[in-house]
Amino acid sequence: MSKALTYLAKARPEAATSLLSFYKHSVQALDEKTRHLIQIVTKVTVGTERGLRQYAPKALKAGATREEILDAVLMAFPAAGLNKVLDAIDIMREMDLLPEVEQAKAATDDTATLLGTISDWPLQRMVTLQRPGGDLLLFRSAAETVVVYSARCPHSKANLCHGTDHGTQVECRVHNWQFDLASGACLQPDNGKALQVMATEVRDGQLYLLETPQ
Numbered sequence: 001m002s003k004a005l006t007y008l009a010k011a012r013p014e015a016a017t018s019l020l021s022f023y024k025h026s027v028q029a030l031d032e033k034t035r036h037l038i039q040i041v042t043k044v045t046v047g048t049e050r051g052l053r054q055y056a057p058k059a060l061k062a063g064a065t066r067e068e069i070l071d072a073v074l075m076a077f078p079a080a081g082l083n084k085v086l087d088a089i090d091i092m093r094e095m096d097l098l099p100e101v102e103q104a105k106a107a108t109d110d111t112a113t114l115l116g117t118i119s120d121w122p123l124q125r126m127v128t129l130q131r132p133g134g135d136l137l138l139f140r141s142a143a144e145t146v147v148v149y150s151a152r153c154p155h156s157k158a159n160l161c162h163g164t165d166h167g168t169q170v171e172c173r174v175h176n177w178q179f180d181l182a183s184g185a186c187l188q189p190d191n192g193k194a195l196q197v198m199a200t201e202v203r204d205g206q207l208y209l210l211e212t213p214q
Ligand code: FES
Pocket: 153, 154, 155, 156, 157, 158, 172, 173, 174, 175, 176, 177
């Protein structure tokens, strides 16, 4: 809680209690990452540096990538205008919360696509990446070990981004095939099929996609 709210809680307890209760109970359906990304949009829109410095690191901690944080800053543009967006970008760059331009340029040079910063993704959990070129599943099995798959089920091409997440396995919702996310192998049924592994490359902690699903 900010010092100002702490002060208000003592100086005007009735008003502060209502305000804090509103903050606590008004948002119930959004997950933590989405809440913090929306907070970034609102903080840029109203031009509060303090709020931006408070919520942008929370978004990163909740699993947002630096690309998503940049998207949130830019989404404020229609309401905030260019100057507030540029001020926010200066603050975010100072806090090392935005993607590196040089790395993005390197990806453009050889047609590789930057997927994100490896350390931003959780360990031993499925991550879905929805992209115009084809949705992907990403699994970070160790600190520097990430494997990326086409999200299309090898059975009948259902999108596994909508599959059931069993932690280290994903289950297709159409015919219930289950895949091990570390190896890509189909475990149930044991039919020798596997998810399609995408070619990737790691540069300075950034993961690049080198091809798109067939
Ligand atoms: S389409 Fe996935 S199991 Fe059939």
